[in-house]
Ligand SMILES: Cc1ncc(C[n+]2csc(CCOP(=O)(O)OP(=O)(O)O)c2C)c(N)n1
């Protein structure tokens with residue numbers, strides 16, 4: 001039997017190869033998702049709807065994934081996902097977009113969806129820059145980084161998005177580097193199965209191969225090696241003295257809960273008030 | 281019946297829009313065609329408020345009027361914006377305490393003082409409604425019915441009655457003119 | 461049964477009568493009453509209501525809900541309408557049926573938040589970037605607000621297009637008698653059965669059937685240029701040109717169905733008024749007044765503000781001595797009207813007033829008409 005890459009079962013072969021740059025980590029994100037689905041026994045994605053914004057990461061589902069996918073405006077994936085989920089709750093709605101899309105132009109939607117514990121899974125591919133528009137500074141660009149719009153170094157402090165979401169009413173928050181492939185895959189599985197309600201957020205640290213890795217004169221392999229040294233499990237990170245934390249990336253599951261979600265609460269409030277009937 | 285119109289002007293918080301709403305509801309319940317419009321600022325309290333009701337047995341073609349059969353002014357805050365209305369309206373009634381400016385042709389009526397007298401300051405809007413009933417513009421019982429579902433019905437009914445009595449006491453000659 | 465309703469309430473009731481099952485909105489005067497009504501009523505009727513974090517979210521939530529099968533609506537006013545433009549353009553591109561209510565207030569910026577205006581008619585038409593066509597309707601009474609809301613849903617569903625209901629604050633907050641129609645015709649979108657392209661149609665007058673999420677068809681939906689199956693094509697001339705042409709034709713080839721109007725007064729008038737919304741109420745009275753004084757006068761009242769049938773307006777208007785276009789703005793519809801009347805033969809004048817909540821009064825229109833007629837009417841050069 002011919003060996004077949006597991007991801008192929010979940011992609012539209014007719015649109016391959018992808019337009020991602022050679023070495024782009026978006027392929028690893030796709031593999032992690034595909035493997036997560038396979039291991040959960042989900043062989044077709046007909047009950048899943050993928051919603052993305054604008055940017056490189058947003059191209060992962062549209063057109064590559066063999067599923068219903070909606071490629072929305074820049075920053076508006078979460079509202080569209082919210083509308084879909086509320087109008088047809090039987091669908092599993094997954095948002096995939098970049099750091100610029102979700103944390104900058106769509107930042108307000110992100111924190112409000114988290115506050116509402118809206119029933120969607122959001123996967124943020126944090127490549128540290130606005131990759132699609134040629135690598136400008138994003139709200140997650142580390143301090144000191146040189147980008148095309150911070151030619152003298154980025155003096156702004158970045159957001160720690162996962163920490164921000166932890167502070168909200170979200171049910172599930174995890175961050176993994178692209179080198180933590182097995183853990184990332186397990187996290188996706190968890191957020192799809194065991195913790196399948198409320199707002200779930202997975203940040204994937206995957207520096208842009210073109211505008212971060214090569215821009216700094218590094219190779220894809222070298223960058224991965226460096227990254228595996230930098231990412232520290234959450235429990236270890238918290239034991240580190242402050243001065244040693246700089247430059248480290250805390251990875252792990254920050255939060256996992258099964259609090260009632262937006263839809264759970266909508267149902268129960270409406271039922272209490274008007275008795276029985278409701279649309280969700 | 282010819283098309284008729286009643287306008288109330290006051291300051292935000294005096295319940296001018298409320299009074300117009302009650303009046304419109306009362307006339308509507310009678311089976312008339314009614315159009316109720318208002319003009320107010322962004323603030324809930326203070327500011328100048330104008331609300332009016334046009335009613336007729338046939339459809340109201342154009343509710344945008346610049347003169348009214350009856351115009352009641354409960355407060356003269358910023359009243360200059362409505363000068364045209366004061367000039368052109370048939371019967372102009374102004375509160376004798378809260379409106380200090382003098383307008384020619386205007387008839388002074390102690391609407392606010394009446395409300396004070398019965399211990400219901402702030403309900404001069406409903407006193408004004410009663411006054412309108414006393415002028416035969418609208419049936420008092422219809423107003424009472426329209427007030428039925430409001431908060432503090434008892435007080436409103438009392439204010440309505442007081443306004444009605446006030447109009448009768450004043451025996452305005454315009455009263456007859458208007459009801460013709 | 462007759463009711464006493466504000467225009468905003470009439471829109472909410474009209475929406476429910478049309479089968480609206482989803483509402484997302486963000487508070488803004490003078491549109492909020494629509495949202496208040498929906499917040500109270502939708503959950504009772506098996507619908508969904510959500511207060512969004514801003515208008516960007518509101519319009520996009522509604523688009524998502526529509527794509528997932530709901531008849532969905534949002535309502536806003538000037539500043540929020542500006543924020544929704546990008547989303548409306550997206551809905552045009554992915555052909556999502558949505559209804560957007562814009563209760564027009566005085567702008568620009570925060571302007572006079574509680575006061576009426578008619579300043580958004582060009583924004584409703586052209587407010588987005590790129591070539592895009594929508595439908596916009598403008599009721600003159602709460603009764604018509606009820607009826608045109610139903611029409612808005614029907615057009616949206618039939619043509620897979622955003623429909624914008626432009627109502628001015630006078631009508632939105634004014635309460636008048638409404639008699640809801642006993643029988644409501646509800647158009648329901650056709651849904652893809654398989655085999656058909658969800659973004660192409662052999663007959664440009666007809667919208668392709670809507671894709672249905674979760675039906676195993678693996679749909680691609682994108683706001684980028686796409687082919688009939690939704691595959692993105694951001695390079696080829698033909699793909700883009702055919703797409704935007706079809707999106708335009710879908711609207712413009714249905715002009716006869718979409719352009720709604722009322723003609724009132726003399727067949728062959730000396731004074732022709734062209735107006736819409738609340739302003740047309742004063743015009744109607746002015747027409748009556750002029751006719752009672754022996755002046756032949758006519759009103760063409762547009763219920764559809766886009767697309768508009770200029771040729772038809774020209775035909776209906778006869779050979780007037782003067783054309784007056786009263787609007788509560790500094791002159792927007794008049795730009796269209798000027799295009800159909802030869803400036804060497806006809807006089808087209810505006811009658812404009814906006815701000816402070818002061819309407820255009822009928823006597824002002826009568827005076828204006830008599831003044832122009834007295835000075836000879838037709839352009840004399
Ligand atoms: C309203 C708007 N502003 C700007 C853009 C241009 N734009 C396209 S992609 C992008 C940045 C994407 O960055 P990110 O979300 O991090 O995705 P990445 O490409 O890095 O994966 C920008 C600014 C746009 N499409 N829309």
Ligand SMILES: [Mg+2]
Pocket residue numbers: 055098099100125126127128129130131138
């Ligand atoms: Mg990025």
